[in-house]
Amino acid sequence: MPTKNGASPAPLEYKIIYSKRKTIELRFDGANLLLIKVPQRTRKSAIEAILHQKADWIERTRKRLAQRLPVPQMVQGEQILLLGSWHSLNIRKVVTPDEIFNTPGVITLSQKLASQGAAGLIPLYRQVTRQWTEHYAQIYSEKHQLPYNGIRVSSAKTRWGSCGANNTLNFSWRLAMTPLLSIEYVVAHELAHIKHRNHSKAFWGFVAQIMPNYEQGRAWLKQNGHALPVF
Ligand SMILES: [Zn+2]
Incomplete structure:
Protein backbone atom coordinates (compact mmCIF):
# COMPACT_ATOMS: atom_id res chain seq x y z
CA MET A 1 0.00 0.00 0.00
CA PRO A 2 1.49 3.39 -0.90
CA THR A 3 1.89 5.87 1.92
CA LYS A 4 -0.34 8.88 2.08
CA ASN A 5 2.15 11.38 3.42
CA GLY A 6 5.90 11.11 3.85
CA ALA A 7 6.23 13.26 6.95
CA SER A 8 9.47 12.77 8.87
CA PRO A 9 9.10 11.43 12.39
CA ALA A 10 8.98 13.87 15.30
CA PRO A 11 11.17 13.20 18.36
CA LEU A 12 9.65 10.98 21.02
CA GLU A 13 8.46 12.87 24.07
CA TYR A 14 8.07 11.39 27.54
CA LYS A 15 5.60 12.35 30.23
CA ILE A 16 5.99 10.95 33.73
CA ILE A 17 2.75 10.66 35.67
CA TYR A 18 3.04 9.98 39.42
CA SER A 19 0.03 8.24 40.94
CA LYS A 20 -1.09 5.87 43.69
CA ARG A 21 -0.35 2.79 41.59
CA LYS A 22 2.04 0.00 42.55
CA THR A 23 3.70 -0.77 39.23
CA ILE A 24 5.17 1.16 36.30
CA GLU A 25 3.08 1.27 33.14
CA LEU A 26 4.20 2.49 29.71
CA ARG A 27 1.54 3.61 27.29
CA PHE A 28 1.72 5.47 24.00
CA ASP A 29 -0.53 8.43 23.31
CA GLY A 30 -0.06 8.56 19.55
CA ALA A 31 3.32 7.69 18.05
CA ASN A 32 5.27 10.58 19.58
CA LEU A 33 4.25 10.68 23.21
CA LEU A 34 5.07 7.98 25.75
CA LEU A 35 3.18 8.15 29.03
CA ILE A 36 5.07 6.65 31.96
CA LYS A 37 2.77 6.00 34.90
CA VAL A 38 4.73 5.35 38.08
CA PRO A 39 4.06 5.00 41.83
CA GLN A 40 4.66 8.10 44.00
CA ARG A 41 8.30 8.72 44.88
CA THR A 42 9.70 6.48 42.13
CA ARG A 43 13.33 7.34 41.57
CA LYS A 44 14.47 8.75 38.22
CA SER A 45 17.01 5.93 38.02
CA ALA A 46 14.25 3.31 38.31
CA ILE A 47 12.37 4.97 35.47
CA GLU A 48 15.51 5.10 33.34
CA ALA A 49 16.13 1.42 34.01
CA ILE A 50 12.63 0.51 32.82
CA LEU A 51 13.01 2.62 29.67
CA HIS A 52 16.31 0.91 28.97
CA GLN A 53 14.84 -2.53 29.57
CA LYS A 54 11.81 -1.79 27.36
CA ALA A 55 13.77 -0.01 24.61
CA ASP A 56 13.00 -2.64 21.96
CA TRP A 57 9.30 -2.67 22.74
CA ILE A 58 9.21 1.16 22.70
CA GLU A 59 10.90 1.31 19.31
CA ARG A 60 8.74 -1.43 17.81
CA THR A 61 5.47 -0.01 19.11
CA ARG A 62 6.38 3.49 18.03
CA LYS A 63 7.20 2.38 14.50
CA ARG A 64 3.89 0.57 14.24
CA LEU A 65 1.95 3.58 15.50
CA ALA A 66 3.84 5.94 13.19
CA GLN A 67 2.73 3.88 10.20
CA ARG A 68 -0.93 4.29 11.03
CA LEU A 69 -2.68 6.40 8.46
CA PRO A 70 -4.54 9.48 9.67
CA VAL A 71 -8.33 9.40 9.90
CA PRO A 72 -9.80 10.96 6.74
CA GLN A 73 -10.67 14.65 7.16
CA MET A 74 -13.21 14.47 4.31
CA VAL A 75 -11.95 17.44 2.32
CA GLN A 76 -12.22 17.93 -1.43
CA GLY A 77 -9.57 15.92 -3.33
CA GLU A 78 -8.38 14.00 -0.27
CA GLN A 79 -7.05 10.49 -0.88
CA ILE A 80 -9.38 7.83 0.48
CA LEU A 81 -8.68 4.08 0.72
CA LEU A 82 -11.05 1.73 -1.04
CA LEU A 83 -10.30 -1.90 -1.88
CA GLY A 84 -6.60 -1.39 -1.21
CA SER A 85 -6.01 1.63 -3.44
CA TRP A 86 -6.27 5.38 -3.11
CA HIS A 87 -9.25 7.23 -4.51
CA SER A 88 -9.78 11.00 -4.73
CA LEU A 89 -12.68 12.29 -2.72
CA ASN A 90 -15.08 14.39 -4.76
CA ILE A 91 -17.62 16.21 -2.60
CA ARG A 92 -20.77 17.45 -4.31
CA LYS A 93 -23.99 18.98 -3.06
CA VAL A 94 -26.20 16.15 -4.27
CA VAL A 95 -25.05 12.66 -5.33
CA THR A 96 -27.25 9.86 -6.64
CA PRO A 97 -26.21 6.27 -5.75
CA ASP A 98 -25.05 5.48 -9.29
CA GLU A 99 -22.74 8.52 -9.28
CA ILE A 100 -20.62 7.34 -6.32
CA PHE A 101 -18.22 5.27 -8.47
CA ASN A 102 -18.90 6.97 -11.81
CA THR A 103 -15.29 7.99 -12.39
CA PRO A 104 -12.44 5.47 -11.95
CA GLY A 105 -10.23 6.36 -8.99
CA VAL A 106 -12.79 8.79 -7.62
CA ILE A 107 -15.35 8.44 -4.81
CA THR A 108 -18.15 10.97 -5.08
CA LEU A 109 -19.96 11.72 -1.84
CA SER A 110 -22.62 14.21 -0.86
CA GLN A 111 -21.83 17.28 1.21
CA LYS A 112 -24.16 15.93 3.88
CA LEU A 113 -22.14 12.71 4.28
CA ALA A 114 -18.78 14.49 4.06
CA SER A 115 -19.84 16.91 6.80
CA GLN A 116 -20.05 13.94 9.21
CA GLY A 117 -16.29 13.49 8.99
CA ALA A 118 -14.82 10.03 8.47
CA ALA A 119 -18.08 8.51 9.75
CA GLY A 120 -19.59 9.65 6.46
CA LEU A 121 -17.55 6.92 4.74
CA ILE A 122 -18.99 4.10 6.83
CA PRO A 123 -22.25 3.59 4.86
CA LEU A 124 -20.17 3.26 1.69
CA TYR A 125 -17.64 0.92 3.34
CA ARG A 126 -20.50 -1.18 4.72
CA GLN A 127 -22.12 -1.44 1.31
CA VAL A 128 -18.86 -2.43 -0.42
CA THR A 129 -18.07 -4.98 2.30
CA ARG A 130 -21.52 -6.56 2.02
CA GLN A 131 -21.39 -6.66 -1.76
CA TRP A 132 -17.99 -8.39 -2.01
CA THR A 133 -18.30 -10.74 0.96
CA GLU A 134 -21.68 -11.90 -0.40
CA HIS A 135 -20.13 -12.35 -3.83
CA TYR A 136 -17.33 -14.66 -2.62
CA ALA A 137 -19.45 -16.41 0.02
CA GLN A 138 -22.05 -17.41 -2.58
CA ILE A 139 -19.46 -18.78 -5.00
CA TYR A 140 -17.50 -20.77 -2.41
CA SER A 141 -20.42 -22.00 -0.33
CA GLU A 142 -21.95 -23.52 -3.44
CA LYS A 143 -18.72 -24.98 -4.74
CA HIS A 144 -17.72 -26.60 -1.42
CA GLN A 145 -21.15 -27.26 0.11
CA LEU A 146 -20.70 -24.85 3.01
CA PRO A 147 -24.18 -23.60 3.92
CA TYR A 148 -23.92 -20.31 5.81
CA ASN A 149 -26.66 -18.53 7.63
CA GLY A 150 -26.48 -15.04 6.15
CA ILE A 151 -23.90 -12.26 6.43
CA ARG A 152 -23.67 -9.54 9.05
CA VAL A 153 -21.49 -6.48 8.51
CA SER A 154 -20.01 -5.34 11.82
CA SER A 155 -17.75 -2.51 12.93
CA ALA A 156 -15.26 -4.82 14.68
CA LYS A 157 -11.81 -3.21 15.09
CA THR A 158 -9.66 -6.18 16.01
CA ARG A 159 -10.98 -8.96 13.79
CA PRO A 179 -7.80 -5.32 -1.57
CA LEU A 180 -10.32 -7.77 -3.04
CA LEU A 181 -7.80 -10.56 -2.58
CA SER A 182 -7.82 -9.95 1.18
CA ILE A 183 -11.63 -9.83 1.30
CA GLU A 184 -11.71 -13.08 -0.62
CA TYR A 185 -9.26 -14.64 1.85
CA VAL A 186 -11.29 -13.58 4.91
CA VAL A 187 -14.45 -15.03 3.35
CA ALA A 188 -12.66 -18.30 2.55
CA HIS A 189 -11.27 -18.38 6.11
CA GLU A 190 -14.65 -17.88 7.80
CA LEU A 191 -16.45 -20.30 5.47
CA ALA A 192 -13.79 -22.92 6.22
CA HIS A 193 -14.77 -22.64 9.91
CA ILE A 194 -18.15 -24.17 9.03
CA LYS A 195 -16.25 -27.40 8.48
CA HIS A 196 -13.32 -26.91 10.91
CA ARG A 197 -14.05 -24.97 14.12
CA ASN A 198 -10.34 -24.41 14.84
CA HIS A 199 -7.08 -23.33 13.21
CA SER A 200 -5.69 -26.83 12.79
CA LYS A 201 -3.54 -28.04 9.91
CA ALA A 202 -6.67 -29.54 8.37
CA PHE A 203 -8.35 -26.13 8.58
CA TRP A 204 -5.55 -24.36 6.70
CA GLY A 205 -5.45 -27.18 4.16
CA PHE A 206 -9.12 -26.63 3.53
CA VAL A 207 -8.65 -22.84 3.19
CA ALA A 208 -6.00 -23.56 0.54
CA GLN A 209 -8.42 -25.87 -1.21
CA ILE A 210 -11.05 -23.12 -1.31
CA MET A 211 -8.61 -20.37 -2.31
CA PRO A 212 -5.23 -21.68 -3.50
CA ASN A 213 -3.60 -18.19 -3.40
CA TYR A 214 -5.03 -17.26 0.02
CA GLU A 215 -1.51 -16.47 1.36
CA GLN A 216 -1.38 -13.32 -0.76
CA GLY A 217 -4.61 -11.94 0.64
CA ARG A 218 -3.55 -12.88 4.15
CA ALA A 219 -0.11 -11.30 3.77
CA TRP A 220 -1.56 -7.91 2.83
CA LEU A 221 -3.63 -7.86 6.01
CA LYS A 222 -0.62 -8.84 8.10
CA GLN A 223 1.58 -6.17 6.51
CA ASN A 224 -0.91 -3.31 6.31
CA GLY A 225 -3.81 -4.07 8.63
CA HIS A 226 -2.28 -2.22 11.59
CA ALA A 227 -1.70 0.89 9.45
CA LEU A 228 -5.32 1.40 8.42
CA PRO A 229 -6.96 4.46 9.96
CA VAL A 230 -9.15 3.71 12.97
CA PHE A 231 -12.43 5.58 13.26
ZN1 LIG B 1 -10.32 -18.30 12.16
Missing part, protein backbone atom coordinates in the same frame (compact mmCIF):
# COMPACT_ATOMS: atom_id res chain seq x y z
CA TRP A 160 -11.77 -8.96 10.09
CA GLY A 161 -14.40 -11.63 10.32
CA SER A 162 -15.86 -14.41 12.39
CA CYS A 163 -18.12 -17.40 11.96
CA GLY A 164 -20.89 -17.73 14.55
CA ALA A 165 -22.02 -21.00 16.10
CA ASN A 166 -25.10 -20.90 13.88
CA ASN A 167 -22.88 -20.36 10.80
CA THR A 168 -23.69 -16.68 10.46
CA LEU A 169 -20.70 -14.97 8.86
CA ASN A 170 -19.62 -11.63 10.33
CA PHE A 171 -17.35 -9.23 8.47
CA SER A 172 -16.01 -5.86 9.58
CA TRP A 173 -16.75 -2.92 7.26
CA ARG A 174 -13.05 -2.09 7.63
CA LEU A 175 -12.46 -4.81 5.03
CA ALA A 176 -13.65 -2.30 2.39
CA MET A 177 -10.27 -0.56 2.80
CA THR A 178 -8.39 -3.75 1.88
